[in-house]
Amino acid sequence: MQSQSPLACSHLLTVHGPPSWVWQRLAYTSLTMPRVTELNVNGIARKLDIDSERSLLSVLRDELDLTGSKYGCGEGQCGACMVLIAGKPARSCVTTAGSATGKRILTIEGLENNGRLHPMQEAFLKTDALQCGYCTSGMIISGVGLLRDKPKPTDAEIRHAMEGNVCRCGTYPRIVAAIRMAALVGGAR
Amino acid sequence: MTFEPERYELREGPAYQFDLDRRDFFRALGGGIVVGLLVNESATARESEGGGQRGGGSGATTPGDLAAWLHIGIDGTITVFTGKTEVGQNIRTSLSQVVSEELHAPISAIRLVMADTDLTPFDQGTFGSRTTPTMAPQLRKVAASAREVLVDLAAEQWKVDRSVLVVEDGRVLNSRTKQALHFGQLTKGQKLVKTVANDVSPTRTEQWKVAGRSAPKVDGRSFVTGRHHFTTDIKRPGMLYGKISRPSAFGASLASFNGRAAQAIPGVTVVRDGEFIGVTAPSEQEAEKALATIEVRWNETPQVSQGALLEHLKKTADAGARPSQRGSVETGMSAADKKLQQAYTVQYIAHAPLEPRAAVAEWRDSRLTVWTGTQRPFGVRSELAQAFRIPESQVRVIVPDTGSGYGGKHTGEVAVEAARLAKAAGRPVKLVWTREEEFTWAYFRPAGVIEISSGIRNDGRITAWEFHNYNSGNSGLPTPYDIENVKQAFHNSDSPLRQGSYRGLAATANHFAREVHMDELARLAGMDPLEFRYKNLKDDRLRAVLEAAAERFNWVGRKKSPDRGFGVAGGYEKGGYISTITEIAIDRPSAGVRVVRATAAFECGAIVNPEQLKNQIEGSIVQGIGGALFEEITFENGRILNPKFSKYRVPRFSDTPTIEVVLIDRKDLAPAGAGETPIVGIAPALGNAIFDATGIRLRSLPMAPGGLKV
Numbered sequence: 063m064q065s066q067s068p069l070a071c072s073h074l075l076t077v078h079g080p081p082s083w084v085w086q087r088l089a090y091t092s093l094t095m096p097r098v099t100e101l102n103v104n105g106i107a108r109k110l111d112i113d114s115e116r117s118l119l120s121v122l123r124d125e126l127d128l129t130g131s132k133y134g135c136g137e138g139q140c141g142a143c144m145v146l147i148a149g150k151p152a153r154s155c156v157t158t159a160g161s162a163t164g165k166r167i168l169t170i171e172g173l174e175n176n177g178r179l180h181p182m183q184e185a186f187l188k189t190d191a192l193q194c195g196y197c198t199s200g201m202i203i204s205g206v207g208l209l210r211d212k213p214k215p216t217d218a219e220i221r222h223a224m225e226g227n228v229c230r231c232g233t234y235p236r237i238v239a240a241i242r243m244a245a246l247v248g249g250a251r
Numbered sequence: 252m253t254f255e256p257e258r259y260e261l262r263e264g265p266a267y268q269f270d271l272d273r274r275d276f277f278r279a280l281g282g283g284i285v286v287g288l289l290v291n292e293s294a295t296a297r298e299s300e301g302g303g304q305r306g307g308g309s310g311a312t313t314p315g316d317l318a319a320w321l322h323i324g325i326d327g328t329i330t331v332f333t334g335k336t337e338v339g340q341n342i343r344t345s346l347s348q349v350v351s352e353e354l355h356a357p358i359s360a361i362r363l364v365m366a367d368t369d370l371t372p373f374d375q376g377t378f379g380s381r382t383t384p385t386m387a388p389q390l391r392k393v394a395a396s397a398r399e400v401l402v403d404l405a406a407e408q409w410k411v412d413r414s415v416l417v418v419e420d421g422r423v424l425n426s427r428t429k430q431a432l433h434f435g436q437l438t439k440g441q442k443l444v445k446t447v448a449n450d451v452s453p454t455r456t457e458q459w460k461v462a463g464r465s466a467p468k469v470d471g472r473s474f475v476t477g478r479h480h481f482t483t484d485i486k487r488p489g490m491l492y493g494k495i496s497r498p499s500a501f502g503a504s505l506a507s508f509n510g511r512a513a514q515a516i517p518g519v520t521v522v523r524d525g526e527f528i529g530v531t532a533p534s535e536q537e538a539e540k541a542l543a544t545i546e547v548r549w550n551e552t553p554q555v556s557q558g559a560l561l562e563h564l565k566k567t568a569d570a571g572a573r574p575s576q577r578g579s580v581e582t583g584m585s586a587a588d589k590k591l592q593q594a595y596t597v598q599y600i601a602h603a604p605l606e607p608r609a610a611v612a613e614w615r616d617s618r619l620t621v622w623t624g625t626q627r628p629f630g631v632r633s634e635l636a637q638a639f640r641i642p643e644s645q646v647r648v649i650v651p652d653t654g655s656g657y658g659g660k661h662t663g664e665v666a667v668e669a670a671r672l673a674k675a676a677g678r679p680v681k682l683v684w685t686r687e688e689e690f691t692w693a694y695f696r697p698a699g700v701i702e703i704s705s706g707i708r709n710d711g712r713i714t715a716w717e718f719h720n721y722n723s724g725n726s727g728l729p730t731p732y733d734i735e736n737v738k739q740a741f742h743n744s745d746s747p748l749r750q751g752s753y754r755g756l757a758a759t760a761n762h763f764a765r766e767v768h769m770d771e772l773a774r775l776a777g778m779d780p781l782e783f784r785y786k787n788l789k790d791d792r793l794r795a796v797l798e799a800a801a802e803r804f805n806w807v808g809r810k811k812s813p814d815r816g817f818g819v820a821g822g823y824e825k826g827g828y829i830s831t832i833t834e835i836a837i838d839r840p841s842a843g844v845r846v847v848r849a850t851a852a853f854e855c856g857a858i859v860n861p862e863q864l865k866n867q868i869e870g871s872i873v874q875g876i877g878g879a880l881f882e883e884i885t886f887e888n889g890r891i892l893n894p895k896f897s898k899y900r901v902p903r904f905s906d907t908p909t910i911e912v913v914l915i916d917r918k919d920l921a922p923a924g925a926g927e928t929p930i931v932g933i934a935p936a937l938g939n940a941i942f943d944a945t946g947i948r949l950r951s952l953p954m955a956p957g958g959l960k961v
Contacts, residue, residue: 129484130476135686196606
């Protein structure tokens with residue numbers, strides 16, 4: 063996972079390496095960098111103590127045990143890490159924890175309601191819109207985000223909105239069908 | 252089945268001897284009955300042929316070698332053990348179906364334990380589309396035997412003759428008295444172990460009630476809720492995160508190393524073992540920071556770059572390759588009215604599984620356990636045992652249902668790396684390859700050059716066919732068409748990049764070359780591409796899929812219009828027959844190739860799960876569009892230039908055509924696998940459609956990265 067590193071050209075340092083004074087400066091800087099102490103995730107205020115520059119994805123997965131959002135690329139290109147922040151789809155791998163503070167974060171784990179699946183989740187099962195399942199969390203979250211914005215999207219609008227989500231197994235037609243199905247039963251909630 | 256020689260990445264299977272006495276099933280699973288299927292000697296010898304030596308080195312089985320087993324517990328749960336891995340091809344569901352069929356128990360009562368080297372029988376690996384043709388029949392047999400054991404138990408308990416007993420819905424029923432006992436009730440108080448031989452007859456295809464129908468994905472709910480734990484999600488108590496310091500280029504050697512700054516960081520362990528350099532730290536962020544402080548220099552050596560690739564493959568080709576021949580190509584050529592000679596090429600492409608390579612390794616009491624997403628748990632167990640010089644009995648590999656593989660996850664490098672770090676750190680270590688590492692350090696689908704010379708008569712009959720494949724491989728190399736004079740050969744070459752299995756192996760390249768060439772010959776003969784194929788075809792099954800696709804697509808009714816084209820391709824691989832027809836449009840002004848429609852007809856014997864089969868075919872088409880049109884690994888002097896999704900284009904929603912699938916269900920034929928073959932038709936069908944639309948004949952994959960160069 064690519065967290066935001068203060069060392070922007072860290073790839074150069076694999077060859078040359080910094081002298082120790084640089085490392086000491088870094089350690090000092092880390093200690094004085096802003097910390098995040100609370101995140102609102104799935105309706106619950108979660109207490110933490112982490113570097114605000116850490117990716118939201120790594121915080122969700124490694125600190126909060128919410129492993130439903132996945133690492134696929136670390137550069138915001140594949141959508142496996144999608145969450146909703148203030149109702150809008152966001153790529154948590156390139157979102158810092160600091161920038162998500164004070165906002166409502168929804169992950170795949172927050173879609174179920176007392177054991178009842180969200181219509182989008184039901185639709186994915188009904189259309190068999192998954193094979194290996196790794197992209198599925200991100201796809202479902204993106205789909206929910208789309209329907210909140212456009213409750214009755216056309217197929218073209220669905221494909222356009224989902225373009226940033228990759229399914230390497232190639233279940234795209236079924237995912238479009240699932241989103242269409244969820245839209246029919248009011249899957250925007 | 253022999254190992255196809257192009258599976259470069261495979262190693263020999265380990266000598267495996269299972270000893271039932273030592274395994275305490277019942278402690279782990281509770282009382283009940285266990286039924287195991289003895290390995291069929293000839294099946295094992297065939298699986299081992301070509302590379303694996305087992306037991307006494309002769310390839311023969313030893314008594315007690317089990318192919319599969321299942322346990323029925325006192326609560327009626329049926330636990331089935333198989334060494335196969337679930338990587339998205341959904342064999343977890345299809346195998347549950349066949350067990351349900353034979354045991355007459357609902358799928359919901361069946362639980363598959365897959366790919367755990369401590370619990371499941373030895374398996375060579377999940378590849379080659381082998382699960383459906385080999386593992387499914389084995390599970391049928393063990394389930395059928397278990398059913399008979401349950402009948403015996405009921406007969407004994409009720410003191411009745413077996414003939415009045417019926418098994419249905421997880422119970423044994425006395426058809427006369429209507430008394431019933433659930434499986435759980437029958438197994439109560441038992442600790443019965445029975446091994447059966449391979450001569451049990453499973454239910455005939457025509458009588459299937461569970462298999463042959465679509466069944467929802469077992470455990471589907473755990474995926475749509477994000478609950479399923481892939482390897483990358485696993486946490487162990489005290490776990491650290493690992494990172495590896497990679498060479499600066501392929502073929503580089505370590506010149507200098509200084510890890511002192513990293514080692515001084517609290518909580519960080521630095522490992523340097525020869526050219527292996529890695530760190531562990533309490534968080535991934537800290538591990539990245541620690542890695543960045545390592546001072547390392549590599550001595551690089553000149554490497555073949557992409558511009559010189561194809562020439563290099565031809566130049567270094569094995570001159571001694573013996574072609575397979577029939578008839579005389581020379582005679583056939585001299586009888587030809589028209590001749591054609593063309594070369595076709597394919598670049599390296601990446602599997603790019605969405606879940607990157609990952610492993611969690613834990614040493615405890617001198618035993619090593621590694622969770623990892625691999626298609627070969629027992630092969631990886633061997634690699635680990637060898638790497639650490641410990642007996643295989645001290646290594647356990649567990650494969651959670653994995654975020655895809657496509658043939659790319661056969662080797663255990665990430666498992667070995669994680670285990671090495673864990674050994675040094677003295678704590679469990681999770682190692683997840685970054686996407687850049689995935690695109691750089693994994694093996695690729697081979698690049699290749701294919702040369703075809705052929706001759707036809709004016710009436711469209713092919714009189715001679717000569718086919719040479721350089722480097723890419725020999726899967727799907729022999730032509731399925733009816734040609735008298737044939738010479739075909741695969742030539743090994745020196746590959747500048749690490750290469751290995753990919754979905755379909757070289758059948759993707761060989762079908763591209765052959766089916767484009769067939770299209771070129773059809774044009775030369777002035778014939779419709781389908782009619783030309785029928786003219787040179789004896790194989791009824793291939794003809795059936797070509798006809799079925801043509802009918803569904805409405806091939807005869809296709810209407811030509813500017814910037815629109817239609818292409819057809821067909822083929823055979825691994826017991827499956829495929830035909831793919833595409834319609835494409837050229838978008839202006841970008842000259843981008845848009846796939847409008849793709850119709851595929853597929854036949855692989857009796858169908859086990861129609862909906863899942865459709866899913867595999869659709870997925871193959873989508874994935875194949877990438878390799879056909881825009882996927883390629885670009886490299887220079889030992890470096891991959893496009894190791895990320897922003898630079899290596901993969902098919903997305905906008906690339907997806909309207910897909911129609913025609914399934915031909917041959918209940919009279921044994922089921923073959925379907926995870927690979929459907930991919931082989933899309934690239935040539937697209938190439939032929941592009942020619943139809945533009946008159947431009949493309950013979951190199953990828954055909955249109957960044958649009959057609961018109």
